[in-house]
Amino acid sequence: xxxxxxxxxxxxxxxxxxxxxxxxxxxxxxxxxxxxxxxxxxxxxxxxxxxxxxxxxxxxxxxxxxxxxxxxxxxxxxxxxxxxxxxxxxxxxxxxxxxxxxxxxxxxxxxxxxxxxxxxxxxxxxxxxxxxxxxxxxxxxxxxxxxxxxxxxxxxxxxxxxxxxxxxxxxxxxxxxxxxxxxxxxxxxxxxxxxxxxxxxxxxxxxxxxxxxxxxxxxxxxxxxxxxxxxxxxxxxxxxx
Numbered sequence: 001x002x003x004x005x006x007x008x009x010x011x012x013x014x015x016x017x018x019x020x021x022x023x024x025x026x027x028x029x030x031x032x033x034x035x036x037x038x039x040x041x042x043x044x045x046x047x048x049x050x051x052x053x054x055x056x057x058x059x060x061x062x063x064x065x066x067x068x069x070x071x072x073x074x075x076x077x078x079x080x081x082x083x084x085x086x087x088x089x090x091x092x093x094x095x096x097x098x099x100x101x102x103x104x105x106x107x108x109x110x111x112x113x114x115x116x117x118x119x120x121x122x123x124x125x126x127x128x129x130x131x132x133x134x135x136x137x138x139x140x141x142x143x144x145x146x147x148x149x150x151x152x153x154x155x156x157x158x159x160x161x162x163x164x165x166x167x168x169x170x171x172x173x174x175x176x177x178x179x180x181x182x183x184x185x186x187x188x189x190x191x192x193x194x195x196x197x198x199x200x201x202x203x204x205x206x207x208x209x210x211x212x213x214x215x216x217x218x219x220x221x222x223x224x225x226x227x228x229x230x231x232x233x234x235x236x237x238x239x240x241x
Contacts, residue, residue: 004069007034009100009148011091013118014044014078015059016182020207021154022104023066023175024168024224030067031171037098038063038071039091041118042078049193050184062181070098079114083121091125093136096143103148107156108227119153123229126151152226155214162225164232165214167241169221172211176204 008029012018018026018038026036040059043052050058056073063071074090081087095103105122106115128134130147137143155162168175180186184193187201197203208222215223218241234240 003097004035006037006069006098006100008036008102008104009039009095009098010036010104011039011041011106011118011122013041013076013081013106013114014047014112015040015042015055015073016044016062016179016185017106017115017156018104019062019175019178019182021107021156022224022226023178024171024211024222025104025154025166026066026068027171027174027178028166028168035069036066037100038066038068039094040071040073041076041087041091041121042081042114043073043075044078046078047185048196049191049199050182054184055182058182058184062178065181066178081114081117081121083117083124087121088125088128089134089136091122092129092134093138093143095126095129095148096136096146097138099146101149103151104226105151105153107158107160108153108229109158109160111157115156123151123153150228150230150232152228155225155227159210159213160225160227162214163228165218165220165223165225167215167218167220167222168211168224169215172208172222176207179207 010018044055045052106118108119109116126148132145211222214225
């Protein structure tokens, strides 16, 4: 049975990476009629709060609220996954299953070492997915090769100068709703779990400030930032904001 073709596949190493960094872009794309899918590489089992099972449920709830077509999890080992053939093939299988035109991936470098490591793993998987001689199967069917048109890296904790930004002003509140779906991880005054750098009210304030910071140079209220490794092109100069 053939999977639904996606316009965008957003990939994050931890459940909630996608929501934190690029949910506004995804919400805006869905509102425009695009098909969006989500892929988590790990279950975030090393997190100080919650558990893998809780985060599975939170991730599922967030995907439903977002309106994503699909959300899958590669179940790699949180904190210890490596750039291996087996892990590359896990991502390639998903890419070939949904044939996305655009892949959004973790930040190229960040405070959490998993993020930069995942960025390289995802980018390499996108390239290798287009090679005919790499064979993968899903549901006992041999998959066709597929290479996404572009890979964009969203920006996470470290402040990296974006190569471009997306205006998410109309979707910032909905983005926050998706983030707070991960009740085990973020600000919750009722929680008895250990405090972490992302569990305080101040972190929510930071998210707004970061979105304003990305948007301000472009005259946008709230934006999400991205970096590229290949120079992007446009067919009309009038398409630039």
